[in-house]
Amino acid sequence: MRVELLDPRHDPEPGDWEELRRSAGQWVTWRYDLLRAYAWAAQAPVVLAVVRHDGQAVGAVSASLRTPRLRRGRYAGPRRGVAGIVDVHAPGNRSQKGWWWCGERDPALLSVYARTVRRALGPGWRSMVWREVSEGESVLLPGPLKVRLPTAPLARLALPWSRLEEWYAVLDPRRRDSLRRRAKTFSAELSVSIGAARELVGTDEAARLRAENDLKHRNRLSPVAPLPLPYLEALIGGGESIALTYRRGERLLGLSLILDHPDWPICLSWGAVPAENGGRKHLYFDGYVRMIEWAIGAGKRGLVLGKGQAEVKSDLGAELTSSSAIAVPL
Known part of the structure; x- marks a missing residue:
């Protein structure tokens, strides 16, 4: 496997990006024009990773590179810091994960991604946070030590x-x-x-x-x-x-x-x-x-009602799926 790291602000859309996201069932959030717009307006640099197997794109991971700052600026600077946390999340959308792939779930994809990011960023980047991790998914995340923080459940209403x-x-x-x-x-x-x-x-x-x-x-x-x-x-x-x-x-x-x-x-x-x-x-x-x-x-088939107001959404017939943020040292 090989991982291609992209800055959506500057790097062109990969030629097979549309085919990848459509075949994986990923729609609006992952349009490249939206990724670029989000990256330009974000407070932390965004890194989009495309994972390839034998040259074919098989998955993607999106993360924000969060560094400690004494004074928060409105937009991410042109350079990433020398130390910080890799925050894996879906850009602009709390109802989806920041990682996905085609076909069956393959933990090797995430392990290769973590190793590539660690080498690319340097030793100052000591941990990674994976958001919106569902029950049982933590075993897919790379690393022997994991710290879990429960987050708001996701409401989904079948129709x-x-x-x-x-x-x-x-x-x-x-x-x-x-x-x-x-x-x-x-x-x-x-x-x-x-x-x-x-x-x-x-x-x-x-x-x-x-x-x-x-x-x-x-x-x-x-x-x-x-x-x-x-x-x-x-x-x-x-x-x-x-x-x-x-x-x-x-x-x-x-x-x-x-x-x-x-x-x-x-x-x-x-x-x-x-x-x-x-x-x-x-x-x-x-x-x-x-x-x-x-x-x-x-x-x-259904409607994803998102996070927050869980009791109200449950009263409307929605099923609540628990999720967590998982911190993993690099």
């Missing part, structure tokens, strides 16, 4: 139904009644649309709403949105993303972005105008009704 009413029927009666009542109210008072993102929402208004929502969940001394403008431009304009929008007149009050997929679309992000600023309460809950209705109508 064996042909109509929304069939999903409603499995809910708690009180939850079902409140969701129906709110859906009727919002449909009468607001303009609610779901479809191709580039047809429903502008990049600037999406960025403003996302940044405002992000401030509620991050340190206000470092208010950098995880989906900055260049990334949103590529995401919305690429044609593989779905938007759910709530508007009062022309004003955007709520926005959910979905990464489309033939079987399991991913609910990537949600943002809404706070009620005290003219927004509407409970749009968050209604959003799940609309997204589930869209997914059922589109014939999807």
